[in-house]
Amino acid sequence: MYKSRRGERVLVTAIDPEGVWAVHYIVLSGPYKGVGARDGSRLTREGRARLLPDGSSPDHWNDLVEEYIEGPDTDEQGGGA
Numbered sequence: 001m002y003k004s005r006r007g008e009r010v011l012v013t014a015i016d017p018e019g020v021w022a023v024h025y026i027v028l029s030g031p032y033k034g035v036g037a038r039d040g041s042r043l044t045r046e047g048r049a050r051l052l053p054d055g056s057s058p059d060h061w062n063d064l065v066e067e068y069i070e071g072p073d074t075d076e077q078g079g080g081a
Helices: none
Strands: 002-004 009-015 023-027 064-067
Touching: none
Parallel strands: none
Antiparallel strands: 002 009, 002 064, 009 023
């Protein structure tokens, strides 16, 4: 489980062996909860959500920024950045 740049909990469900958009995911919290469950949402292997034609990847709210670890200070509601 990871945290997106927006602060949502994101579950990686599969990683394809090849291809640019190899990481399949489901959003578990926040305003976009459920995204990816049916629409095949994907990220790059680096956890990035967008690539420009020149190959660069500017910051995007769906980027995965860190592993999500539950604890006493964890915001269980997610979202909201």
